[in-house]
Amino acid sequence: MDISPYSVPAEPVVFEEEIKKSRFITYLAHTSGQEQAKAFVDNIKKKHADARHNCWGFVAGRPENSMLWGFSDDGEPSGTAGKPILAQLTGSNVGEITAVVTRYYGGIRLGTGGLVKAYGGGVQKALSLLITNERAIVVQMQFSCEYSHIALIENILSSHNAVQVNAEFSHNILITVEVDARVSDLVADEIFSRTRGQVVVSKLQ
Structure with a gap:
């Protein structure tokens, strides 16, 4: 599993131009997964049901994971809309992103080269306006410890920005946290060594 972080859209972008x-109206949005991507496309299609074309492309996961790419020419000549849109998205190294380009036809044919330039160019210009956040890959870890260790463990977890998901209290304490995958081994080693192996550590994913 690739545990390096990647960029995702921080907020939607809309870019409009006349050619x-x-x-041409280009929409960009953060969509985490194929279902969200398709739902966003459907929403734009409903919003612009009177438009001639609503062409789209998405990267539904990590930027380089081609298994989660998708695109459509939506009635434009094959290869003139969906592929240029997707090419701009994949070239941006931004993940979890969907682009929909709505076209209201103005009566003048652009030709295949003109269409490629219009659709790809609209997405390129929209991407230049995009603000991104870093999406860290997190893993869930579980710690089984005695009550005497809880303060030490919480201190270690806090120093690595771990987020507590759940805690169960019985004869001992079972803590579930989410932590950046890049430091998960470090967290486990530090807790193991500082409690002299008395805390059971397991990764849930």
Whole structure:
């Protein structure tokens, strides 16, 4: 599993331009997964049901994971819309992103080269306006410890920005946390060594 972080959109972007009397509106949004991506596409299609075309592309996971890419020309000549849109998205190294380009036809044909330039260019310009956040890969870890160790463990977890998901209290304490995958081994080793192996550590994913 690749545990390096990647960029995702922080907020939506809308970019509009007119090319030879055709109106192109490019929408970018953060969509985590294929279902969200398709739902976003459907929403834009409903919003612009009167448009000639609503072409789209998405990267539904890590930027380099081609298994989670998708695109559609939505009636434009094959290869003139969906592929240029997707090419701009994959070239941006941003993950979990969907682009929909709505076209209101203005009566002047752009030709295949003109369409590629219009669709790809709209996404390129929209991407130049995009603000991103870092998406860290997290793993869930579980610690089984005695009550006497809880203060030490919480201190270690806090120093590594771990987020507590659950805690169960019985004869001992079972703590479930989410932690950045890049430091998960370090956290486990530190807790193991500072409690002299008295805390049971396990990764849940």
